[in-house]
Amino acid sequence: MIKNKLIFKVKSYRFSGFLWLFFATVFSAQAEKITIGKGAGIVWEGLPFSASMMIYVNNPDMYGADGLLSISDKDGSTETSCIPSSELYAVNGIQTLKLVDGIGLVPRAFGSASYTDYFSSGRYHVTGTIGFPQTRGENTAGNSIVVPFTIDGKSRDWCLPPKNTTDHYTPYFYKAGSYAHASVNGDWAIVADGNQTAQDNIKIMPMYVSTTLDVQTDYRTILPTNVDLRISTLSCSVDTPTEINFGAVARNLTPHAELAQKNNELYVACSQDSTGPTIDANINVQFRPLSGLYNGEINKLALNEGGGYITGSIPGVTSEGHCGSAAAGVTFDNKPIKVGSIAKGELSIRLNHQIDWRLCSGGASLPSGKVTASTEMLVTYN
Missing domain, CATH: 2.60.40.1090 (Fimbrial-type adhesion domain)
Structure with a gap:
Protein backbone atom coordinates (compact mmCIF):
# COMPACT_ATOMS: atom_id res chain seq x y z
CA MET A 1 0.00 0.00 0.00
CA ALA A 29 -14.81 -4.98 -4.10
CA GLN A 30 -17.80 -4.84 -6.44
CA ALA A 31 -20.69 -7.20 -5.73
CA GLU A 32 -19.16 -10.48 -4.53
CA LYS A 33 -15.73 -10.20 -6.19
CA ILE A 34 -12.67 -8.62 -4.54
CA THR A 35 -9.70 -7.95 -6.83
CA ILE A 36 -6.17 -7.41 -5.58
CA GLY A 37 -2.93 -7.03 -7.47
CA LYS A 38 0.76 -6.62 -6.82
CA GLY A 39 2.28 -5.28 -3.68
CA ALA A 40 2.95 -6.18 -0.07
CA GLY A 41 1.21 -5.09 3.12
CA ILE A 42 -2.45 -4.08 3.11
CA VAL A 43 -3.49 -4.49 -0.53
CA TRP A 44 -7.26 -4.11 -0.12
CA GLU A 45 -9.73 -2.69 2.39
CA GLY A 46 -13.48 -2.33 2.50
CA LEU A 47 -16.80 -4.07 3.28
CA PRO A 48 -17.63 -1.99 6.37
CA PHE A 49 -19.68 -3.60 9.12
CA SER A 50 -21.43 -2.76 12.39
CA ALA A 51 -23.31 -4.96 14.81
CA SER A 52 -24.83 -4.94 18.29
CA MET A 53 -25.55 -7.85 20.63
CA MET A 54 -27.10 -8.39 24.05
CA ILE A 55 -27.22 -11.26 26.56
CA TYR A 56 -29.45 -11.51 29.63
CA VAL A 57 -27.56 -12.91 32.60
CA ASN A 58 -29.83 -15.54 34.10
CA ASN A 59 -27.14 -17.23 36.18
CA PRO A 60 -24.36 -15.55 38.19
CA ASP A 61 -22.20 -18.65 37.84
CA MET A 62 -20.53 -17.24 34.74
CA TYR A 63 -16.83 -16.82 34.28
CA GLY A 64 -15.09 -13.61 33.38
CA ALA A 65 -12.40 -14.36 30.81
CA ASP A 66 -14.35 -15.48 27.75
CA GLY A 67 -14.79 -13.20 24.75
CA LEU A 68 -17.13 -10.45 25.85
CA LEU A 69 -16.52 -9.23 22.28
CA SER A 70 -14.73 -11.39 19.72
CA ILE A 71 -14.34 -11.79 15.93
CA SER A 72 -13.70 -15.13 14.23
CA ASP A 73 -14.80 -17.49 11.48
CA LYS A 74 -16.97 -19.34 14.04
CA ASP A 75 -20.62 -18.34 14.34
CA GLY A 76 -20.71 -18.63 18.13
CA SER A 77 -22.88 -21.74 18.26
CA THR A 78 -19.88 -24.06 18.39
CA GLU A 79 -17.13 -21.77 19.66
CA THR A 80 -17.75 -20.02 22.98
CA SER A 81 -14.51 -18.14 23.37
CA CYS A 82 -11.88 -16.17 21.48
CA ILE A 83 -10.20 -17.48 18.31
CA PRO A 84 -7.11 -19.65 18.98
CA SER A 85 -3.89 -17.86 18.10
CA SER A 86 -2.80 -21.03 16.30
CA GLU A 87 -5.49 -20.41 13.68
CA LEU A 88 -4.01 -17.02 12.75
CA TYR A 89 -1.41 -16.57 10.01
CA ALA A 90 1.28 -13.90 10.14
CA VAL A 91 1.63 -11.89 6.90
CA ASN A 92 4.05 -8.95 6.95
CA GLY A 93 3.89 -9.01 10.73
CA ILE A 94 0.07 -8.82 10.84
CA GLN A 95 -1.99 -11.66 12.36
CA THR A 96 -4.55 -12.74 9.74
CA LEU A 97 -6.79 -15.62 8.75
CA LYS A 98 -5.16 -17.37 5.81
CA LEU A 99 -6.85 -17.13 2.40
CA VAL A 100 -4.03 -18.60 0.28
CA ASP A 101 -0.26 -18.76 0.74
CA GLY A 102 1.04 -15.28 1.47
CA ILE A 103 -2.41 -13.64 1.73
CA GLY A 104 -4.61 -13.20 4.80
CA LEU A 105 -7.76 -11.45 6.03
CA VAL A 106 -7.88 -9.19 9.11
CA PRO A 107 -10.59 -6.99 10.69
CA ARG A 108 -9.97 -3.34 11.50
CA ALA A 109 -12.56 -3.00 14.23
CA PHE A 110 -13.43 -0.80 17.19
CA GLY A 111 -15.63 -2.39 19.83
CA SER A 112 -17.27 -1.65 23.15
CA ALA A 113 -19.12 -3.73 25.70
CA SER A 114 -20.67 -3.30 29.12
CA TYR A 115 -21.70 -5.58 31.97
CA THR A 116 -22.71 -5.48 35.65
CA ASP A 117 -20.28 -6.90 38.19
CA TYR A 118 -21.54 -9.59 40.56
CA PHE A 119 -19.87 -8.30 43.72
CA SER A 120 -20.08 -4.53 43.40
CA SER A 121 -23.19 -4.24 41.18
CA GLY A 122 -21.13 -1.65 39.33
CA ARG A 123 -21.57 -1.18 35.61
CA TYR A 124 -18.28 -1.52 33.76
CA HIS A 125 -17.33 -0.77 30.16
CA VAL A 126 -14.75 -2.37 27.91
CA THR A 127 -13.48 -0.55 24.81
CA GLY A 128 -10.75 -1.34 22.34
CA THR A 129 -9.63 -2.43 18.90
CA ILE A 130 -9.68 -5.89 17.33
CA GLY A 131 -7.40 -7.07 14.51
CA PHE A 132 -5.36 -4.37 12.79
CA PRO A 133 -3.34 -2.50 13.96
CA GLN A 134 -3.61 -4.50 17.19
CA THR A 135 -6.07 -6.12 19.56
CA ARG A 136 -5.99 -4.17 22.80
CA GLY A 137 -8.51 -2.68 25.20
CA GLU A 138 -9.28 -1.05 28.51
CA ASN A 139 -11.87 -1.80 31.19
CA THR A 140 -13.26 0.96 33.39
CA ALA A 141 -12.74 -1.50 36.25
CA GLY A 142 -9.05 -0.68 35.82
CA ASN A 143 -7.90 -3.62 33.71
CA SER A 144 -5.78 -3.32 30.58
CA ILE A 145 -6.62 -6.02 28.03
CA VAL A 146 -3.69 -7.30 26.02
CA VAL A 147 -3.71 -10.25 23.61
CA PRO A 148 -2.79 -12.93 23.02
CA PHE A 149 -3.72 -14.44 26.40
CA THR A 150 -4.42 -17.97 27.60
CA ILE A 151 -7.75 -19.71 28.27
CA ASP A 152 -7.91 -23.44 28.96
CA GLY A 153 -4.24 -23.71 28.10
CA LYS A 154 -4.74 -22.20 24.62
CA SER A 155 -3.45 -18.85 23.38
CA ARG A 156 -6.35 -16.67 22.19
CA ASP A 157 -6.62 -13.56 20.03
CA TRP A 158 -9.01 -11.15 18.24
CA CYS A 159 -11.22 -10.52 21.28
CA LEU A 160 -11.82 -8.28 24.25
CA PRO A 161 -12.50 -10.21 27.47
CA PRO A 162 -13.59 -8.17 30.51
CA LYS A 163 -10.30 -9.02 32.21
CA ASN A 164 -6.90 -10.34 31.20
CA THR A 165 -6.63 -13.49 33.28
CA THR A 166 -6.61 -17.26 33.11
CA ASP A 167 -8.58 -17.68 36.34
CA HIS A 168 -11.92 -17.78 34.54
CA TYR A 169 -12.94 -20.77 36.63
CA THR A 170 -13.63 -18.34 39.45
CA PRO A 171 -17.45 -18.17 39.39
CA TYR A 172 -19.79 -15.27 40.09
CA PHE A 173 -18.42 -12.67 37.74
CA TYR A 174 -21.60 -11.21 36.16
CA LYS A 175 -24.62 -10.11 38.15
CA ALA A 176 -27.74 -12.24 37.60
CA GLY A 177 -30.73 -10.32 36.25
CA SER A 178 -28.53 -7.85 34.38
CA TYR A 179 -27.69 -7.47 30.68
CA ALA A 180 -24.38 -7.54 28.87
CA HIS A 181 -24.24 -5.34 25.76
CA ALA A 182 -21.64 -5.34 23.00
CA SER A 183 -21.22 -3.45 19.73
CA VAL A 184 -18.58 -3.25 17.02
CA ASN A 185 -17.90 -1.33 13.81
CA GLY A 186 -15.11 -1.43 11.29
CA ASP A 187 -14.10 -2.92 7.96
CA TRP A 188 -11.87 -5.63 6.50
CA ALA A 189 -8.35 -5.62 5.10
CA ILE A 190 -6.44 -8.14 3.00
CA VAL A 191 -2.71 -8.40 3.62
CA ALA A 192 -0.19 -9.84 1.14
CA ASP A 193 3.49 -10.70 1.38
CA GLY A 194 4.24 -9.51 -2.19
CA ASN A 195 4.68 -12.97 -3.69
CA GLN A 196 1.09 -13.48 -4.88
CA THR A 197 0.43 -14.93 -8.33
CA ALA A 198 -2.61 -14.46 -10.56
CA GLN A 199 -5.56 -16.73 -9.71
CA ASP A 200 -9.33 -16.50 -9.46
CA ASN A 201 -12.37 -17.75 -7.51
CA ILE A 202 -10.73 -17.92 -4.09
CA LYS A 203 -13.54 -18.31 -1.57
CA ILE A 204 -13.45 -16.00 1.46
CA MET A 205 -14.99 -17.53 4.56
CA PRO A 206 -17.92 -15.84 6.31
CA MET A 207 -16.94 -14.00 9.48
CA TYR A 208 -18.79 -13.35 12.72
CA VAL A 209 -18.71 -11.15 15.80
CA SER A 210 -19.97 -12.63 19.05
CA THR A 211 -20.35 -11.86 22.71
CA THR A 212 -19.92 -14.80 25.08
CA LEU A 213 -20.76 -15.20 28.76
CA ASP A 214 -19.65 -18.71 29.61
CA VAL A 215 -22.24 -20.91 27.85
CA GLN A 216 -24.40 -18.06 26.51
CA THR A 217 -23.52 -16.56 23.13
CA ASP A 218 -25.06 -13.98 20.81
CA TYR A 219 -23.51 -13.42 17.37
CA ARG A 220 -23.90 -11.56 14.08
CA THR A 221 -22.51 -12.06 10.57
CA ILE A 222 -20.09 -9.26 9.63
CA LEU A 223 -18.69 -10.71 6.38
CA PRO A 224 -21.17 -12.47 4.05
CA THR A 225 -20.75 -15.94 2.62
CA ASN A 226 -20.70 -15.01 -1.08
CA VAL A 227 -17.41 -13.11 -1.38
CA ASP A 228 -14.66 -14.32 -3.74
CA LEU A 229 -11.10 -13.10 -4.20
CA ARG A 230 -9.32 -12.55 -7.52
CA ILE A 231 -5.56 -11.98 -7.68
CA SER A 232 -4.29 -10.06 -10.71
Whole structure:
Protein backbone atom coordinates (compact mmCIF):
# COMPACT_ATOMS: atom_id res chain seq x y z
CA MET A 1 0.00 0.00 0.00
CA ILE A 2 1.35 3.45 -0.96
CA LYS A 3 0.79 6.19 1.60
CA ASN A 4 1.68 9.86 1.27
CA LYS A 5 0.64 12.84 3.31
CA LEU A 6 -1.47 15.54 1.67
CA ILE A 7 -1.77 18.76 3.64
CA PHE A 8 -4.32 21.54 3.22
CA LYS A 9 -2.87 24.79 4.54
CA VAL A 10 -4.23 28.23 5.18
CA LYS A 11 -1.75 30.81 6.33
CA SER A 12 -2.87 34.13 7.76
CA TYR A 13 -2.18 36.34 10.71
CA ARG A 14 -5.74 35.77 11.84
CA PHE A 15 -6.64 32.41 10.36
CA SER A 16 -4.56 29.58 8.98
CA GLY A 17 -5.07 25.92 8.26
CA PHE A 18 -3.65 22.66 7.00
CA LEU A 19 -5.23 19.65 5.39
CA TRP A 20 -3.23 16.44 5.40
CA LEU A 21 -4.24 14.02 2.67
CA PHE A 22 -2.80 10.56 3.17
CA PHE A 23 -2.65 8.55 -0.05
CA ALA A 24 -2.84 4.82 -0.40
CA THR A 25 -3.23 2.36 -3.21
CA VAL A 26 -5.60 -0.49 -2.33
CA PHE A 27 -8.22 -2.47 -4.15
CA SER A 28 -11.99 -2.50 -3.83
CA ALA A 29 -14.81 -4.98 -4.10
CA GLN A 30 -17.80 -4.84 -6.44
CA ALA A 31 -20.69 -7.20 -5.73
CA GLU A 32 -19.16 -10.48 -4.53
CA LYS A 33 -15.73 -10.20 -6.19
CA ILE A 34 -12.67 -8.62 -4.54
CA THR A 35 -9.70 -7.95 -6.83
CA ILE A 36 -6.17 -7.41 -5.58
CA GLY A 37 -2.93 -7.03 -7.47
CA LYS A 38 0.76 -6.62 -6.82
CA GLY A 39 2.28 -5.28 -3.68
CA ALA A 40 2.95 -6.18 -0.07
CA GLY A 41 1.21 -5.09 3.12
CA ILE A 42 -2.45 -4.08 3.11
CA VAL A 43 -3.49 -4.49 -0.53
CA TRP A 44 -7.26 -4.11 -0.12
CA GLU A 45 -9.73 -2.69 2.39
CA GLY A 46 -13.48 -2.33 2.50
CA LEU A 47 -16.80 -4.07 3.28
CA PRO A 48 -17.63 -1.99 6.37
CA PHE A 49 -19.68 -3.60 9.12
CA SER A 50 -21.43 -2.76 12.39
CA ALA A 51 -23.31 -4.96 14.81
CA SER A 52 -24.83 -4.94 18.29
CA MET A 53 -25.55 -7.85 20.63
CA MET A 54 -27.10 -8.39 24.05
CA ILE A 55 -27.22 -11.26 26.56
CA TYR A 56 -29.45 -11.51 29.63
CA VAL A 57 -27.56 -12.91 32.60
CA ASN A 58 -29.83 -15.54 34.10
CA ASN A 59 -27.14 -17.23 36.18
CA PRO A 60 -24.36 -15.55 38.19
CA ASP A 61 -22.20 -18.65 37.84
CA MET A 62 -20.53 -17.24 34.74
CA TYR A 63 -16.83 -16.82 34.28
CA GLY A 64 -15.09 -13.61 33.38
CA ALA A 65 -12.40 -14.36 30.81
CA ASP A 66 -14.35 -15.48 27.75
CA GLY A 67 -14.79 -13.20 24.75
CA LEU A 68 -17.13 -10.45 25.85
CA LEU A 69 -16.52 -9.23 22.28
CA SER A 70 -14.73 -11.39 19.72
CA ILE A 71 -14.34 -11.79 15.93
CA SER A 72 -13.70 -15.13 14.23
CA ASP A 73 -14.80 -17.49 11.48
CA LYS A 74 -16.97 -19.34 14.04
CA ASP A 75 -20.62 -18.34 14.34
CA GLY A 76 -20.71 -18.63 18.13
CA SER A 77 -22.88 -21.74 18.26
CA THR A 78 -19.88 -24.06 18.39
CA GLU A 79 -17.13 -21.77 19.66
CA THR A 80 -17.75 -20.02 22.98
CA SER A 81 -14.51 -18.14 23.37
CA CYS A 82 -11.88 -16.17 21.48
CA ILE A 83 -10.20 -17.48 18.31
CA PRO A 84 -7.11 -19.65 18.98
CA SER A 85 -3.89 -17.86 18.10
CA SER A 86 -2.80 -21.03 16.30
CA GLU A 87 -5.49 -20.41 13.68
CA LEU A 88 -4.01 -17.02 12.75
CA TYR A 89 -1.41 -16.57 10.01
CA ALA A 90 1.28 -13.90 10.14
CA VAL A 91 1.63 -11.89 6.90
CA ASN A 92 4.05 -8.95 6.95
CA GLY A 93 3.89 -9.01 10.73
CA ILE A 94 0.07 -8.82 10.84
CA GLN A 95 -1.99 -11.66 12.36
CA THR A 96 -4.55 -12.74 9.74
CA LEU A 97 -6.79 -15.62 8.75
CA LYS A 98 -5.16 -17.37 5.81
CA LEU A 99 -6.85 -17.13 2.40
CA VAL A 100 -4.03 -18.60 0.28
CA ASP A 101 -0.26 -18.76 0.74
CA GLY A 102 1.04 -15.28 1.47
CA ILE A 103 -2.41 -13.64 1.73
CA GLY A 104 -4.61 -13.20 4.80
CA LEU A 105 -7.76 -11.45 6.03
CA VAL A 106 -7.88 -9.19 9.11
CA PRO A 107 -10.59 -6.99 10.69
CA ARG A 108 -9.97 -3.34 11.50
CA ALA A 109 -12.56 -3.00 14.23
CA PHE A 110 -13.43 -0.80 17.19
CA GLY A 111 -15.63 -2.39 19.83
CA SER A 112 -17.27 -1.65 23.15
CA ALA A 113 -19.12 -3.73 25.70
CA SER A 114 -20.67 -3.30 29.12
CA TYR A 115 -21.70 -5.58 31.97
CA THR A 116 -22.71 -5.48 35.65
CA ASP A 117 -20.28 -6.90 38.19
CA TYR A 118 -21.54 -9.59 40.56
CA PHE A 119 -19.87 -8.30 43.72
CA SER A 120 -20.08 -4.53 43.40
CA SER A 121 -23.19 -4.24 41.18
CA GLY A 122 -21.13 -1.65 39.33
CA ARG A 123 -21.57 -1.18 35.61
CA TYR A 124 -18.28 -1.52 33.76
CA HIS A 125 -17.33 -0.77 30.16
CA VAL A 126 -14.75 -2.37 27.91
CA THR A 127 -13.48 -0.55 24.81
CA GLY A 128 -10.75 -1.34 22.34
CA THR A 129 -9.63 -2.43 18.90
CA ILE A 130 -9.68 -5.89 17.33
CA GLY A 131 -7.40 -7.07 14.51
CA PHE A 132 -5.36 -4.37 12.79
CA PRO A 133 -3.34 -2.50 13.96
CA GLN A 134 -3.61 -4.50 17.19
CA THR A 135 -6.07 -6.12 19.56
CA ARG A 136 -5.99 -4.17 22.80
CA GLY A 137 -8.51 -2.68 25.20
CA GLU A 138 -9.28 -1.05 28.51
CA ASN A 139 -11.87 -1.80 31.19
CA THR A 140 -13.26 0.96 33.39
CA ALA A 141 -12.74 -1.50 36.25
CA GLY A 142 -9.05 -0.68 35.82
CA ASN A 143 -7.90 -3.62 33.71
CA SER A 144 -5.78 -3.32 30.58
CA ILE A 145 -6.62 -6.02 28.03
CA VAL A 146 -3.69 -7.30 26.02
CA VAL A 147 -3.71 -10.25 23.61
CA PRO A 148 -2.79 -12.93 23.02
CA PHE A 149 -3.72 -14.44 26.40
CA THR A 150 -4.42 -17.97 27.60
CA ILE A 151 -7.75 -19.71 28.27
CA ASP A 152 -7.91 -23.44 28.96
CA GLY A 153 -4.24 -23.71 28.10
CA LYS A 154 -4.74 -22.20 24.62
CA SER A 155 -3.45 -18.85 23.38
CA ARG A 156 -6.35 -16.67 22.19
CA ASP A 157 -6.62 -13.56 20.03
CA TRP A 158 -9.01 -11.15 18.24
CA CYS A 159 -11.22 -10.52 21.28
CA LEU A 160 -11.82 -8.28 24.25
CA PRO A 161 -12.50 -10.21 27.47
CA PRO A 162 -13.59 -8.17 30.51
CA LYS A 163 -10.30 -9.02 32.21
CA ASN A 164 -6.90 -10.34 31.20
CA THR A 165 -6.63 -13.49 33.28
CA THR A 166 -6.61 -17.26 33.11
CA ASP A 167 -8.58 -17.68 36.34
CA HIS A 168 -11.92 -17.78 34.54
CA TYR A 169 -12.94 -20.77 36.63
CA THR A 170 -13.63 -18.34 39.45
CA PRO A 171 -17.45 -18.17 39.39
CA TYR A 172 -19.79 -15.27 40.09
CA PHE A 173 -18.42 -12.67 37.74
CA TYR A 174 -21.60 -11.21 36.16
CA LYS A 175 -24.62 -10.11 38.15
CA ALA A 176 -27.74 -12.24 37.60
CA GLY A 177 -30.73 -10.32 36.25
CA SER A 178 -28.53 -7.85 34.38
CA TYR A 179 -27.69 -7.47 30.68
CA ALA A 180 -24.38 -7.54 28.87
CA HIS A 181 -24.24 -5.34 25.76
CA ALA A 182 -21.64 -5.34 23.00
CA SER A 183 -21.22 -3.45 19.73
CA VAL A 184 -18.58 -3.25 17.02
CA ASN A 185 -17.90 -1.33 13.81
CA GLY A 186 -15.11 -1.43 11.29
CA ASP A 187 -14.10 -2.92 7.96
CA TRP A 188 -11.87 -5.63 6.50
CA ALA A 189 -8.35 -5.62 5.10
CA ILE A 190 -6.44 -8.14 3.00
CA VAL A 191 -2.71 -8.40 3.62
CA ALA A 192 -0.19 -9.84 1.14
CA ASP A 193 3.49 -10.70 1.38
CA GLY A 194 4.24 -9.51 -2.19
CA ASN A 195 4.68 -12.97 -3.69
CA GLN A 196 1.09 -13.48 -4.88
CA THR A 197 0.43 -14.93 -8.33
CA ALA A 198 -2.61 -14.46 -10.56
CA GLN A 199 -5.56 -16.73 -9.71
CA ASP A 200 -9.33 -16.50 -9.46
CA ASN A 201 -12.37 -17.75 -7.51
CA ILE A 202 -10.73 -17.92 -4.09
CA LYS A 203 -13.54 -18.31 -1.57
CA ILE A 204 -13.45 -16.00 1.46
CA MET A 205 -14.99 -17.53 4.56
CA PRO A 206 -17.92 -15.84 6.31
CA MET A 207 -16.94 -14.00 9.48
CA TYR A 208 -18.79 -13.35 12.72
CA VAL A 209 -18.71 -11.15 15.80
CA SER A 210 -19.97 -12.63 19.05
CA THR A 211 -20.35 -11.86 22.71
CA THR A 212 -19.92 -14.80 25.08
CA LEU A 213 -20.76 -15.20 28.76
CA ASP A 214 -19.65 -18.71 29.61
CA VAL A 215 -22.24 -20.91 27.85
CA GLN A 216 -24.40 -18.06 26.51
CA THR A 217 -23.52 -16.56 23.13
CA ASP A 218 -25.06 -13.98 20.81
CA TYR A 219 -23.51 -13.42 17.37
CA ARG A 220 -23.90 -11.56 14.08
CA THR A 221 -22.51 -12.06 10.57
CA ILE A 222 -20.09 -9.26 9.63
CA LEU A 223 -18.69 -10.71 6.38
CA PRO A 224 -21.17 -12.47 4.05
CA THR A 225 -20.75 -15.94 2.62
CA ASN A 226 -20.70 -15.01 -1.08
CA VAL A 227 -17.41 -13.11 -1.38
CA ASP A 228 -14.66 -14.32 -3.74
CA LEU A 229 -11.10 -13.10 -4.20
CA ARG A 230 -9.32 -12.55 -7.52
CA ILE A 231 -5.56 -11.98 -7.68
CA SER A 232 -4.29 -10.06 -10.71
CA THR A 233 -1.06 -8.45 -11.87
CA LEU A 234 -2.62 -4.97 -11.93
CA SER A 235 -0.97 -2.17 -9.95
CA CYS A 236 -1.77 1.55 -9.69
CA SER A 237 -0.07 4.67 -8.36
CA VAL A 238 -1.23 8.24 -7.77
CA ASP A 239 0.52 11.57 -8.31
CA THR A 240 -0.93 14.77 -6.89
CA PRO A 241 0.39 17.42 -4.48
CA THR A 242 0.38 16.09 -0.95
CA GLU A 243 0.42 19.52 0.64
CA ILE A 244 -2.31 21.99 -0.27
CA ASN A 245 -1.48 25.49 0.92
CA PHE A 246 -4.41 27.89 0.77
CA GLY A 247 -2.15 30.81 1.62
CA ALA A 248 -3.29 33.89 3.53
CA VAL A 249 -7.03 33.78 4.22
CA ALA A 250 -9.22 36.38 5.86
CA ARG A 251 -11.58 35.12 8.58
CA ASN A 252 -15.19 35.23 7.38
CA LEU A 253 -17.98 34.33 9.81
CA THR A 254 -20.67 34.05 7.13
CA PRO A 255 -21.90 30.44 7.20
CA HIS A 256 -20.69 28.45 4.16
CA ALA A 257 -18.63 31.32 2.78
CA GLU A 258 -15.81 30.17 0.48
CA LEU A 259 -12.55 31.25 2.09
CA ALA A 260 -10.09 29.90 -0.47
CA GLN A 261 -9.75 27.50 -3.39
CA LYS A 262 -6.86 25.40 -4.72
CA ASN A 263 -6.81 23.52 -8.03
CA ASN A 264 -4.35 20.65 -8.45
CA GLU A 265 -3.59 17.95 -10.99
CA LEU A 266 -4.52 14.36 -10.16
CA TYR A 267 -2.74 11.63 -12.12
CA VAL A 268 -3.42 7.91 -11.74
CA ALA A 269 -1.20 5.41 -13.56
CA CYS A 270 -2.00 1.68 -13.77
CA SER A 271 -0.28 -1.26 -15.42
CA GLN A 272 -0.61 -5.04 -15.67
CA ASP A 273 1.83 -7.72 -16.76
CA SER A 274 1.78 -9.17 -20.25
CA THR A 275 3.13 -12.44 -18.85
CA GLY A 276 0.00 -13.09 -16.76
CA PRO A 277 -3.74 -12.93 -17.43
CA THR A 278 -4.91 -9.33 -17.85
CA ILE A 279 -8.29 -8.07 -16.62
CA ASP A 280 -10.95 -5.43 -17.17
CA ALA A 281 -11.16 -3.12 -14.16
CA ASN A 282 -12.66 0.20 -13.11
CA ILE A 283 -10.19 2.61 -11.51
CA ASN A 284 -11.54 4.52 -8.51
CA VAL A 285 -10.52 6.94 -5.81
CA GLN A 286 -11.92 6.80 -2.28
CA PHE A 287 -11.64 9.32 0.54
CA ARG A 288 -11.57 8.38 4.23
CA PRO A 289 -12.27 11.33 6.60
CA LEU A 290 -9.45 11.17 9.12
CA SER A 291 -10.50 14.48 10.69
CA GLY A 292 -14.20 13.58 10.54
CA LEU A 293 -17.27 14.87 8.72
CA TYR A 294 -18.67 18.35 9.23
CA ASN A 295 -22.17 18.00 10.73
CA GLY A 296 -22.17 14.41 9.50
CA GLU A 297 -22.36 15.50 5.84
CA ILE A 298 -20.42 13.11 3.61
CA ASN A 299 -19.18 15.83 1.22
CA LYS A 300 -17.72 18.07 3.93
CA LEU A 301 -14.40 17.21 5.54
CA ALA A 302 -14.29 18.72 9.02
CA LEU A 303 -11.49 20.84 10.38
CA ASN A 304 -9.83 19.25 13.39
CA GLU A 305 -10.52 22.43 15.35
CA GLY A 306 -14.17 22.61 14.24
CA GLY A 307 -16.00 25.61 12.84
CA GLY A 308 -15.31 24.94 9.15
CA TYR A 309 -14.78 22.35 6.48
CA ILE A 310 -13.24 21.45 3.12
CA THR A 311 -14.97 20.28 -0.05
CA GLY A 312 -13.53 18.70 -3.16
CA SER A 313 -14.46 18.33 -6.85
CA ILE A 314 -13.07 16.35 -9.78
CA PRO A 315 -14.32 18.10 -12.95
CA GLY A 316 -15.90 15.68 -15.39
CA VAL A 317 -16.18 13.04 -12.66
CA THR A 318 -18.08 14.58 -9.74
CA SER A 319 -20.48 17.50 -9.43
CA GLU A 320 -19.11 20.82 -8.21
CA GLY A 321 -18.45 20.73 -4.47
CA HIS A 322 -19.25 24.35 -3.66
CA CYS A 323 -19.34 25.47 -0.04
CA GLY A 324 -22.80 24.78 1.33
CA SER A 325 -23.73 22.29 -1.39
CA ALA A 326 -25.63 19.26 -0.13
CA ALA A 327 -23.94 15.93 -1.01
CA ALA A 328 -22.15 17.46 -4.04
CA GLY A 329 -18.58 16.92 -5.17
CA VAL A 330 -16.18 14.44 -3.62
CA THR A 331 -17.67 12.38 -0.81
CA PHE A 332 -15.56 11.50 2.22
CA ASP A 333 -17.35 8.26 3.07
CA ASN A 334 -14.83 5.83 1.53
CA LYS A 335 -17.17 5.10 -1.40
CA PRO A 336 -15.47 4.45 -4.78
CA ILE A 337 -15.51 7.36 -7.26
CA LYS A 338 -14.74 6.05 -10.75
CA VAL A 339 -12.05 8.07 -12.55
CA GLY A 340 -11.40 5.68 -15.45
CA SER A 341 -10.89 2.06 -16.45
CA ILE A 342 -8.39 -0.37 -17.94
CA ALA A 343 -9.34 -3.02 -20.49
CA LYS A 344 -8.31 -6.63 -20.70
CA GLY A 345 -5.21 -6.75 -22.88
CA GLU A 346 -4.40 -3.09 -22.12
CA LEU A 347 -1.03 -3.11 -20.37
CA SER A 348 -0.94 0.46 -19.06
CA ILE A 349 -3.01 3.63 -18.76
CA ARG A 350 -2.53 7.13 -17.35
CA LEU A 351 -5.59 9.05 -16.19
CA ASN A 352 -5.28 12.85 -16.05
CA HIS A 353 -7.73 14.79 -13.92
CA GLN A 354 -7.96 18.00 -11.94
CA ILE A 355 -9.02 18.07 -8.31
CA ASP A 356 -10.35 21.30 -6.79
CA TRP A 357 -10.33 21.93 -3.03
CA ARG A 358 -12.34 24.64 -1.25
CA LEU A 359 -11.98 25.89 2.30
CA CYS A 360 -15.36 26.86 3.76
CA SER A 361 -16.53 28.77 6.82
CA GLY A 362 -18.75 27.19 9.45
CA GLY A 363 -20.01 30.59 10.56
CA ALA A 364 -19.54 32.16 13.99
CA SER A 365 -17.78 29.04 15.29
CA LEU A 366 -14.90 29.44 12.79
CA PRO A 367 -11.78 29.58 14.96
CA SER A 368 -9.00 32.13 14.79
CA GLY A 369 -5.48 31.01 14.06
CA LYS A 370 -4.14 27.85 12.49
CA VAL A 371 -6.53 25.00 11.66
CA THR A 372 -5.95 21.52 10.26
CA ALA A 373 -7.84 18.75 8.49
CA SER A 374 -6.88 15.38 7.04
CA THR A 375 -8.20 12.70 4.77
CA GLU A 376 -6.82 9.51 3.25
CA MET A 377 -7.22 9.01 -0.49
CA LEU A 378 -7.25 5.44 -1.76
CA VAL A 379 -6.67 4.50 -5.38
CA THR A 380 -8.78 1.39 -5.88
CA TYR A 381 -10.03 -0.85 -8.64
CA ASN A 382 -12.76 -3.42 -9.17
